[in-house]
Amino acid sequence: MRGGTDVVGLLRRRAGQWRVRLRQRRAQRRLFQLVTVGCSLALAPSAWLWCTAGDRVGTVESAPSAPVAVVFGAGLDQGKPSPYLEHRLVAALDLYRAGKVRVILVTGDNGRVEYSEPDAMYDYLTEHGVPGSRVVRDYAGFDTWDSCTRAHRIFGVDRAVLVSQDFHVRRALALCEAAGIRSYAVGVPELHDETWWYGGLREIAGAGKAAVNVWLRPDPHFLGPREDGVPKALAEAGSR
Template sequence: MRFGSGIAGLLRRRAGQWAVRLRRRRAQRRIYQLAVLFCAVALAPISWLWLTAGDRVGTVESAPSAPVAVVFGAGLDRGQPTPYLEHRLVGALDLYREGKVQAILVTGDNGRVEYSEPDAMFRYLVDHGVPEGRVVRDYAGFTTWDSCTRAHRIFGVDRAVLVSQDFHVRRALALCEAAGIDAYAVGVPELHDVTWLYGGLREIPGAGKAALSAWMRPDPVFLGPAEDGIPKALAQAAKR
């Protein structure tokens, strides 16, 4: 009896161990499946941005002619453009100097009286030789979607060259296309430093938000009446 009881006890312990291992394997399998699903969901919008961009992302040299360049805000440092924003503005300057665009729409945050990205961008471009009448300011570009949909709905932009960093420009392109703008994008190259890495990581949730905006097409934070800055700028260009 003792021998039989010992064998039975051993078998019960082994069976218990196998059951525990089986439960662990099932739990690990579920965790793995959830991780794969999470990655797929997270990366699907990024894949959408790359696929929809196609061959419409390039350089100043490869950009086609368009009536307007759209430059997105990227922060100020004591009232002056940050290096990233300055690089975007230089890209727009190059487009203008090469005759590829006739007007420049600068769009950014002016949520506080003492903070105005559009004004700082305007001053930079004018100081570097662009006539004042060719630079139009959008003071309510609080997000990329707001900038894109306002460019079309408020300023009447139908075709444009977009200027932003290479990690952001595909999202801007997809959103402007969804807003009704036939766009080409110039990706400003940057050193792959910590700031660049942070910007690239932000694009993962940003791509998901962009997909929702492209699908739902919400109104911007501020809409307001139509403005005639871009038509006036293009009329001025046509007289020359």
């Protein structure tokens, strides 16, 4: 009788262990499914940016002619353009010297008196031979959407070549198109250093934010009155 009881107890313990393992496997499967769905949702906006860009991302050489080049801010180093920002400005210089653009709109952060990306970009371009009358500054480009929507709504830009690093330029392209600017994007290549990897990873969140901006079309942080800097610069460029 005791032997039969031991067998029953053993079977019960094994059945309990099997139920525990089954629950663990179900939990692991659910976790895997949640992680898979989460990753898919996180990467979907990035995939959207790549698909919508099509063949409108290229180099200075492949860029079509446009009235304006838009250069996005990328930080300062002791008041001077950071290396990444300088590379963007060099690409804009190449576009201007090749006659592919007539005016350069520099847009960036000027949130503090002692920090002005647009002024630093203006100084760099004029020091390298671009007439000051051909460089227009947007002091309220606090993020990519603000830069794009202000370029269209405040400065009247309808067609432009966008200049940024290759990991960011597709987002800029999508946002400027949504803002009403027919755009081509020049993706500035960089060595795959820590800054490049950080920028690439940051774009995952940026792509999600871009999707929200395209959907909601919010006003920029600062809208303000229409400015005539770009039309005046184009009129001067056309008269020469």
